[in-house]
Amino acid sequence: MNPLKYFFLIACFWVATVTAQTQTEKIDALVQSYAKLGRFNGNVAVARKGHIVFARSYGLADREFDIPNTQDTRFRIASLTKQFTAVLILQLAESGQLDLHAPITRYLPYYKKELAEKITIHHLLTHTAGLPDYTERDDFFTEISKRQYDHREFIQKFCSDTLLHEPGTQYKYSNAGYYLLGGIIEEVTHDTYANVLQKKILDVLHMQNTGMETPERLIKNRAKGYNYGPSGYSNAEYIDISSTIFSAGAMYSTTGDLLKWDKALFSNKLLSAKSTEMMFTPFSSNYGYGVGTIKSFVPDLKTEVHFVFHQGAINGFRSVMTHVVNEDLVILLLCNTFEADPNPVSNGIFALLHGLPYSFAGEEK
Known part of the structure; x- marks a missing residue:
């Protein structure tokens, strides 16, 4: 899902203060209003300056066994995966193993x-x-996504279509591009993307509840994905996420692990300051490397506020993660119901934290 679609709703807020106790109660009441209407189901975490100020779970991880979501529940994070792919690429660039501005024929000979x-x-x-x-093809979710491919085969079949425009001239959000980046990582390292991710990021940050999903792998505390409609909840359709989404969105994680990731990303633990700056610099349509990034002048503050953000959507799951750089504030939501859009909840939390008007579910204008 394009991460920029909903973000402009919160790009011009001004800042005020609310007591910590009131914040906790008000955030919980806000999220509960969405949860009670089936419009949010999952985990919420808010952190400021590296410290968690709010962390709650809502709804069920498994509706057939009535297992509730907890802070240990693992969710598909969908396109939040792109941040990890971007960091792995930048690490390879830092080590001299690839050139960001070289044609990819140098790294993908096939x-x-x-x-x-x-x-x-x-x-x-x-x-x-x-x-x-390729996810916009009419047959992707009905046919292609249910089959298993090796990564090279998938790239040749579904990431090699005629270009929509000359490279470098326009922005067009494309999972195919991030799938290709995963293929490049595997070619350059002579290892699997999952192994490189584990060694270069997850082991370094002790992210023990995070990894790449595969159809055969048993994943403890994994949430099941659901759809929600007029008739209630139903199981999300099957997708072979490891072979058809891959480095564009096949990771799972927890809110706790993603807060570790965010802290490391903004403290240059994984990348040099120069690479981090490149990653967070918008190139076209407010997109940097694996993240949306906006520096917006806020009239009421008389200053510029820097937002780094992304959202994700995949069968049965939604996610959104926003980092307000000026305040070192993170708002993170992981949801295991596809129709339960987390963006209004995230925007409401931001408004609440900054003393702005906000609405409970069902009261939006």
Whole structure:
């Protein structure tokens, strides 16, 4: 899902203060209003300056066994995965194993040559390669996503379509670009993406509740994904997420682990200051490397506020993560009901924390 769609709703807020006790009670009441109407089901975490100020679970991880969501529940994080892919690419660039501005034909010898000679890694990272998004195909969710492919086969079949525009000229959000980045990581390291992710990030940060999902793997405390409609809840449709989404969105995690990730990302623990700055610098349509990034002047503050953010959506799951750089404030929501859009909840929490008007579920204008 394009991370920029909902974000502009909160880009011009001014800042006020609320007591910590009132914050906790009000955030809980706000989220409960959505949960009671089936419009949120999952975990919420808010952290300021590296310290968790709010963490609660809502609804059920498994509706057939009435197992509630807890702080240990693992959710698919969908396109939040792109941040991790971007960091792995930047780490390889820092070590001299690849050049961000080199054509990808240097790293993917099996890729369609006429495309690979035009597209650079920088284009893939910024969604400016001109590649169509294979998830927008009419047959993706009904047919393609239910089959198993090796990554090379999938790239050749579904990430090699005719370009929509010349690389570097326009922004077009595309999962194909981030799938290709995963393929490049595997080619350059001669290892699997999952192994590189584990060694270079997850082990370093002790993210023990995070990894890549595969159909055969048993994952303790994993939430089941659901749809919600007029007839109530139903199971989300099957998707072979490891082979058809891969490095564009196949990770699972917890709110606790993602707060570890956020803290490391903003403290240069994984990347140099130069690489981190590149990652958070918008190139086109307020997108950097794996994240949306906006510096917006807020009239009431008479200053510029820097937001770094992304959201995700995959069968049965939704996610949204926003970091307010000026305040070192993180708002994170992981949800295991696809129709339960977490964006209004996230925006409401932001408004509440800053003394702005907000609405409970069902009261929105």
